[in-house]
Amino acid sequence: MRQMSGHSGQVDANMELESFSKDFLIKLLKLYSRLYLALDGFWYLSVKERSGNEQALACDLWVWEIMSRYELSKVTELLGIQGNNVSTFIKAIRFTPWFWNMKYEVEVNNENDAILTVSHCPTLEALEKEGEGREESICRDVDTIMFQNYAQFFNPDMQAIPLKLPPRKSREEICCQWQFKVR
Numbered sequence: 014m015r016q017m018s019g020h021s022g023q024v025d026a027n028m029e030l031e032s033f034s035k036d037f038l039i040k041l042l043k044l045y046s047r048l049y050l051a052l053d054g055f056w057y058l059s060v061k062e063r064s065g066n067e068q069a070l071a072c073d074l075w076v077w078e079i080m081s082r083y084e085l086s087k088v089t090e091l092l093g094i095q096g097n098n099v100s101t102f103i104k105a106i107r108f109t110p111w112f113w114n115m116k117y118e119v120e121v122n123n124e125n126d127a128i129l130t131v132s133h134c135p136t137l138e139a140l141e142k143e144g145e146g147r148e149e150s151i152c153r154d155v156d157t158i159m160f161q162n163y164a165q166f167f168n169p170d171m172q173a174i175p176l177k178l179p180p181r182k183s184r185e186e187i188c189c190q191w192q193f194k195v196r
Contacts, residue, residue, distance in 0.1 A: 046113040050135060053111070066147065073155050081162040084109055097168040099193045100124045106163055115188075125195040128176070134188040137179055148179040152189060160191060170196045 030038065061069035085105055088094070094105045103119055106112050116133035140148035153175070160173035177190040 043113060046110040047135075049110040050114050054136070054139065066145075070150060070154065073151075074158055077155055077159045078162055081159045082166055085163060085166045097171075098124045099127045099164075099171065099195060102164055102167045102171065102193060103127055103129075105167070127193050129191045129193065131188040131190070137188045138184075141179075141184070146180070152179045156189070160193075164193055168195055172196060 033041070057069050057073050060072050088108050089105050092105070092108060094101060094108075100121060103121065114135050115131050117129055117131045120128045120130070122128070137148055137152065140151060156178075157173065157175060164171035164173045172192075172194055174192040174194070175189065176192055177187060179189065181188070
């Protein structure tokens with residue numbers, strides 16, 4: 014049997030999630046969110062290596078166009094989130110696994126207008142470290158489609174408007190900034 018970090022007691026094949034402490038389950042959820050993000054990066058890089066960046070970007074766009082709606086349908090159903098305004102949208106995306114990896118602030122102007130400012134994004138930091146300049150296309154193309162799909166899941170008239178996107182001049186700058194509003 015192995016001792017699990019952050020959990021007192023032994024872990025064996027018969028243990029169920031219900032037997033873990035709340036703190037341990039939170040750590041486990043955060044780990045799963047990082048694994049979710051890592052899987053996205055690994056599959057992208059595998060397609061890029063085999064077929065080139067253009068094909069990888071096309072596949073990424075296709076996947077996130079489908080996944081964003083699928084993900085929100087599951088999250089909103091489980092949490093009982095209903096509504097068609099920006100406030101509802103903000104509430105729901107906070108419970109998506111990829112969102113747990115970021116540091117951000119949300120300024121809600123009213124129920125149909127909010128600004129999301131991301132100050133830490135592991136994906137952007139990995140792309141900047143890579144140094145190939147892919148952050149411009151990933152953040153501009155993929156994130157715009159993903160955010161627009163998330164927004165339109167709630168309301169076909171909701172817009173995801175990029176206010177600031179990479180590249181950034183220094184790591185002290187914000188990663189990106191978006192406005193979400195209903196036309």
